[in-house]
Amino acid sequence: MDFSQQLTQYLLSGLATGAIYALIGIGFAIIYNSTGIINFAQGELVMIGGMLGVYLLERWQVPLFLAVLLAIVGTACVGVLFERLAIRPLRQPTPLSLVIITIGGSILLRGIAMLLWGKDTHALPSFSGDAPLAVAGATLLPQHLWIFALTILLITATKLFFQYTITGKALRACAVNRRAAGLVGIDVRRMVLFSFFISAAIGALAGIIIAPLTMTSYDVGIMLGLKGFCAAIIGGMSSGIGTVLGGILLGILESLGAGLISSGYKDAIAFIILLLILFLRPQGLFSRGESERV
Amino acid sequence: MRREWFKFALYALIVLLAPLCVNGGYLLNVLVFVGINTLLAVGLNLLLGFAGQISLGQAAFYGLGAYGSGVLTASYGWNPWLALVAAALTVGVLAFAIGFPILKLKGHYLAMATLGFGIIVFIVFNEYVDITGGPSGLPGIPNLTAAGMTFDSDLKNFYLIWAVVLTVVLLAINLVHSRIGRALRAIHDSEVAARVLGVNARLLKVQIFTCSAVISCIAGSLYAHTVTFISPASFGFHFSIELLTMVIIGGLGSIYGSCLGAALLTLLPEMLRTFQDYDIVVYGFLLVAMTMFLPGGLVQGGGLLLSQLKRLWPGRGGNNA
Numbered sequence: 001m002d003f004s005q006q007l008t009q010y011l012l013s014g015l016a017t018g019a020i021y022a023l024i025g026i027g028f029a030i031i032y033n034s035t036g037i038i039n040f041a042q043g044e045l046v047m048i049g050g051m052l053g054v055y056l057l058e059r060w061q062v063p064l065f066l067a068v069l070l071a072i073v074g075t076a077c078v079g080v081l082f083e084r085l086a087i088r089p090l091r092q093p094t095p096l097s098l099v100i101i102t103i104g105g106s107i108l109l110r111g112i113a114m115l116l117w118g119k120d121t122h123a124l125p126s127f128s129g130d131a132p133l134a135v136a137g138a139t140l141l142p143q144h145l146w147i148f149a150l151t152i153l154l155i156t157a158t159k160l161f162f163q164y165t166i167t168g169k170a171l172r173a174c175a176v177n178r179r180a181a182g183l184v185g186i187d188v189r190r191m192v193l194f195s196f197f198i199s200a201a202i203g204a205l206a207g208i209i210i211a212p213l214t215m216t217s218y219d220v221g222i223m224l225g226l227k228g229f230c231a232a233i234i235g236g237m238s239s240g241i242g243t244v245l246g247g248i249l250l251g252i253l254e255s256l257g258a259g260l261i262s263s264g265y266k267d268a269i270a271f272i273i274l275l276l277i278l279f280l281r282p283q284g285l286f287s288r289g290e291s292e293r294v
Numbered sequence: 295m296r297r298e299w300f301k302f303a304l305y306a307l308i309v310l311l312a313p314l315c316v317n318g319g320y321l322l323n324v325l326v327f328v329g330i331n332t333l334l335a336v337g338l339n340l341l342l343g344f345a346g347q348i349s350l351g352q353a354a355f356y357g358l359g360a361y362g363s364g365v366l367t368a369s370y371g372w373n374p375w376l377a378l379v380a381a382a383l384t385v386g387v388l389a390f391a392i393g394f395p396i397l398k399l400k401g402h403y404l405a406m407a408t409l410g411f412g413i414i415v416f417i418v419f420n421e422y423v424d425i426t427g428g429p430s431g432l433p434g435i436p437n438l439t440a441a442g443m444t445f446d447s448d449l450k451n452f453y454l455i456w457a458v459v460l461t462v463v464l465l466a467i468n469l470v471h472s473r474i475g476r477a478l479r480a481i482h483d484s485e486v487a488a489r490v491l492g493v494n495a496r497l498l499k500v501q502i503f504t505c506s507a508v509i510s511c512i513a514g515s516l517y518a519h520t521v522t523f524i525s526p527a528s529f530g531f532h533f534s535i536e537l538l539t540m541v542i543i544g545g546l547g548s549i550y551g552s553c554l555g556a557a558l559l560t561l562l563p564e565m566l567r568t569f570q571d572y573d574i575v576v577y578g579f580l581l582v583a584m585t586m587f588l589p590g591g592l593v594q595g596g597g598l599l600l601s602q603l604k605r606l607w608p609g610r611g612g613n614n615a
Contacts, residue, residue, distance in 0.1 A: 037402070038401075038402035038403075038405075038406065040405075086582055086586070089586060090585070090586060092589075095400065095401030095402065096342075096346060096348060096401065097585050097589060098401075098402075099348055099401060099402055099405045100348075100538070100542060100581055100585050101581070101582055101585045101586070103350075103405070103535065103538070103581060104577075104578050104579075104580070104581025104582040104585065105578065105582055106578070107535060107574050107575075107577055107578030107581065108575060108578025108579055108581075108582060109578070110574060110578070111572070111574040111575030111576075111577075111578050112575060114574065114575075115572070115575065222531065226406070226409070226410065226413070229406060233406075262421070264417075264420070264421040265417060265421055267413070267417055268413075268414050268417045268418070268421075271410040271411075271413050271414045271417075272414065274406070274407070274410045275396075275407060275410050275411065275414075278395075278399055278403060278406070278407050278410075279395040279396075279398075279407075282399065282403065
């Protein structure tokens, strides 16, 4: 394999992981925009999506696509429960208490997952076989295509949802100004609950579609969550194209770094980028001044 | 002030008498770790409880102290005390340097940035095998020595480490009752208001961050010389969360609260052997439950309970009379 082929290979696999980071990042952004909370438990929801999928498939022999669907719905319910049980009852939410409670919640979810499903690493079967395809000298798995397709589909769907449906518009109103949104009759608390529902569902999907490639276990949530957060930060916490570009940029840099520099430091790359962005351009790479929300 | 001295004397007395109450060598060993964790929790509480700035990267400074001391003594044959001071100075400079950009961030962003820093350091411990020994660890770290005595038994280490702990607790109590302590609390309540009143909030936040990093670093050095073998697993994200739980349980902004939290979270898992696998569930639950129901921690909870009892007491006395 010559260098250009190698490069294509890195780009393609970076694109696929980048798409996953983008989805997770969008989950962060949706909750952040409607509540001002960075949900530390987002990564755990991604893990729960994958693990629930594996569990349904292995233990109950549910057909693959039904298992995927059920896992997404189940995770979304976990997200809703999390909001109802941990976030909403907080009497005087301060930024510090919200940080601590979402961290506590994420540890709790991870612990429960460990108790329920054990410490083993599981793999979900690929959605449509493992026969590799050759693209410009590089190999591509069918699962990569699924990831690309589902990511594009989901991002288009969220865009349309925020643009054209009444609930989507209400969520955007909450993002601009929660009090004003309340004044024009939007049920802000329901919107907050709903934003947890959507981002848990998106996170779960991300967790499921990556599981056939990278395996999944009870402790994958923290890394995936942090990298998704990194994507969202690069994108300036928008739930649109900014975060998608952020995720893809991160995925490709990571894959190039792992391939060309050192695979051991692969994970460090994401965090160095995260720190640099936070230090130098906390509003994100693609926005000028006040970043666009939702 | 006299009350503070009384409280400190009481705490010191409990600490000094503790080895007499445990007859087993094993429990004494656990008490040594209570001391190390108390140092770490007090250091974090100065930052989190008083200045209101969260750090999820404390384990990184702790690890840098341990690896600094470990590598300098085991691989390069430095004097352990010199290595401890060198590590503390280096970490101090590092914390001061990254403190300025990192503490510009607030709330969730600060948490994420410190967490990211912690993970980078953790990855370096694992990957820089030539220096750190990688995941399999770094053996052969010598014990500390002083005046011809080697600190090689649990009892000797107990007194050494708790002497450091008591000094740090005393300094911390002094600090929080000084002008600086009041300025820190002012930053916690409102940074803008504190700045209006002439507090140099940015510098002060960085200074307290550095201070807590150096305390963690010293704790790390002491840990390395006590156990004589270190591996990256002790300095991961999980340990930062454990420290956070200690501080939250004890009570934000209470030095003795952190002492209590550190003691509880170090002793409990040792007492309940079955606890082992459930510890992350318990930490998560404690963090959520404490934040929801008892944001002031056990110390405040105890105070509330006491005042409730006091209110009940004369009432009951009145009925009887």
